[in-house]
Structures are given as structure tokens and as C-alpha cells.
Amino acid sequence: APAHPLWPEIERVTLEQLQYARLGVEGGVWQLFAEDGEMKMYKREEEVDGLAVDPLKAVHTVKGVTGREMTHYFFSPDVRFEWETTLEQMKVLETIADDTLIILQIHKRVWPASQRDALFWSHVRRVPNDTDRDAQDIWIACNHSTEHHEAPSNEGKMVRVALTVCLVCQTSIEPPADGRPVTRDHLTCKITYCSVVNPGGWVPTSALRAVYKREYPKFLKRFTQYVKDRCDKQPILF
Numbered sequence: 001a002p003a004h005p006l007w008p009e010i011e012r013v014t015l016e017q018l019q020y021a022r023l024g025v026e027g028g029v030w031q032l033f034a035e036d037g038e039m040k041m042y043k044r045e046e047e048v049d050g051l052a053v054d055p056l057k058a059v060h061t062v063k064g065v066t067g068r069e070m071t072h073y074f075f076s077p078d079v080r081f082e083w084e085t086t087l088e089q090m091k092v093l094e095t096i097a098d099d100t101l102i103i104l105q106i107h108k109r110v111w112p113a114s115q116r117d118a119l120f121w122s123h124v125r126r127v128p129n130d131t132d133r134d135a136q137d138i139w140i141a142c143n144h145s146t147e148h149h150e151a152p153s154n155e156g157k158m159v160r161v162a163l164t165v166c167l168v169c170q171t172s173i174e175p176p177a178d179g180r181p182v183t184r185d186h187l188t189c190k191i192t193y194c195s196v197v198n199p200g201g202w203v204p205t206s207a208l209r210a211v212y213k214r215e216y217p218k219f220l221k222r223f224t225q226y227v228k229d230r231c232d233k234q235p236i237l238f
């Protein structure tokens with residue numbers, strides 16, 4: 001494993017997020033707040049120092065793509081402006097490995113709050129499926145706030161959010177009965193997207209909850225459709 005000071009944290013947080021995502025939405029603590037076809041969005045209403053920090057968990061089933069493809073396009077900074085509509089600026093501050101980056105993102109301002117930025121490490125990895133041998137491997141992409149000497153302190157101008165986000169994907173293949181080759185029609189990708197964002201500076205709770213209610217469904221719907229469109233007619237990446 002790469003000898004980078006952040007590596008132990010990246011390893012720990014990524015595997016913790018994997019377990020957290022795989023818990024699903026059991027236990028009755030999750031409140032369904034949006035539904036669109038296969039996509040179901042849940043939240044928990046929590047406040048930290050009077051700030052709404054509502055953990056979010058979304059589950060979705062997408063046909064015709066693999067978990068490797070889904071997490072690849074979520075991780076890749078090169079395509080982020082194509083699907084992340086609230087992004088204003090993005091800079092890769094450090095490339096720790098080909099599957100691990102440190103990124104600074106400046107997002108569009110949402111009235112009446114001040115503009116936010118996010119500084120986080122981003123990691124993607126394949127995890128062998130330890131419960132079901134003949135299942136496909138699981139893929140996880142994880143973004144977690146971090147410090148970096150190159151990030152501007154942007155005192156006063158911008159508020160830095162603290163976030164932990166993961167996208168966990170499990171691919172299943174319904175093999176064609178007559179031994180024909182597997183095509184995208186036989187692929188199903190089960191997605192769990194988890195997000196905890198501390199907005200950093202004070203935002204009216206009602207305004208913040210309205211932003212989440214509007215932005216999260218739009219984001220996941222747009223992102224997954226983007227991946228389907230990109231993968232269509234392309235060779236399958238398992």
C-alpha cells in the first residue's frame with residue numbers, strides 16, 4: 001500500500017463506509033423523503049451545534065452498467081463537470097495514487113447561505129465479495145474531508161464544509177440461458193450512496209433541508225443517467 005501519511009485513515013474510513021452502506025436502511029431510523037422509480041432517498045434528521053447535519057442514504061438499481069463503471073465515473077475528476085451541476089471550480093491538489101486523489105471543489109452559492117467549498121481525499125477500490133463467492137466484486141468510491149497545505153484559507157469569503165460520502169456498488173449478472181455472451185441487458189447495478197455533510201457555517205435549518213430535498217434526488221438521477229449514457233454501446237468493464 002502506498003506509504004502516504006493519509007493512507008491509514010483512507011483505509012479505515014473507506015472500509016467503515018463500506019460496512020455503513022451495507023447496513024442498508026434497516027432499524028426504522030431512516031425516513032424516506034424522496035422516491036423516483038428504483039431510486040429511494042432516506043435521511044435522519046440530526047443537528048450538531050444547532051446545525052442540521054442530516055445523514056443521507058440513497059439506494060438505487062441501475063440496469064446496463066457495472067459497479068466498476070459507476071464508481072469509475074464518480075471518482076474521475078475529468079468528467080465531474082459533466083454531471084455535477086453545482087460545481088463552480090475544481091482542482092486536484094495531490095495525486096496520491098491512480099485510485100487516490102486530494103481535491104478542492106468550490107460549489108455554486110445557494111441563497112441565503114454563503115458560498116461553500118470542499119477539500120477531501122477521494123479513493124476508489126474493488127472489494128472481493130466475502131459473503132457470496134459467485135457474486136461480482138463490490139466497488140466503493142469514498143470522499144472524506146481532509147486538510148492540505150495548498151488549499152486556500154479563503155478567510156471570510158468561503159465556508160468549508162466537512163463531508164464523508166461513499167458510493168457502494170454491487171453488480172449482478174443474469175446470464176443468458178442459451179450460453180450467449182453477456183451483454184449490458186444482463187447487468188444490474190445496486191447502488192448505495194451515503195452522505196454526511198456538515199455545512200460548516202450557520203445555515204437556516206429549513207433552508208438547508210430544502211436544498212438537500214431538491215439537490216440530492218437531482219444529483220443521483222443525473223449522475224446515474226450520465227453513466228448509463230457513457231457506457232451505452234461501450235465494452236463492459238467488470
Ligand SMILES: Cc1cccc(-c2n[nH]cc2-c2ccc(F)c(-c3ccc(S(=O)(=O)CCO)cc3)c2)n1
Nearest residue numbers: 084086107108110116118143161165212215216219
Ligand atoms: C448534491 C447536493 C447536496 C447538498 C447540497 C448541494 C449543493 N447545492 N449547491 C451547492 C451544493 C454543495 C455545496 C457544498 C458541497 F460540498 C457539495 C457537495 C455535494 C456532493 C459531493 S460528492 O462527493 O457526493 C460528489 C463530488 O462532487 C461533494 C460536495 C454541494 N448539492
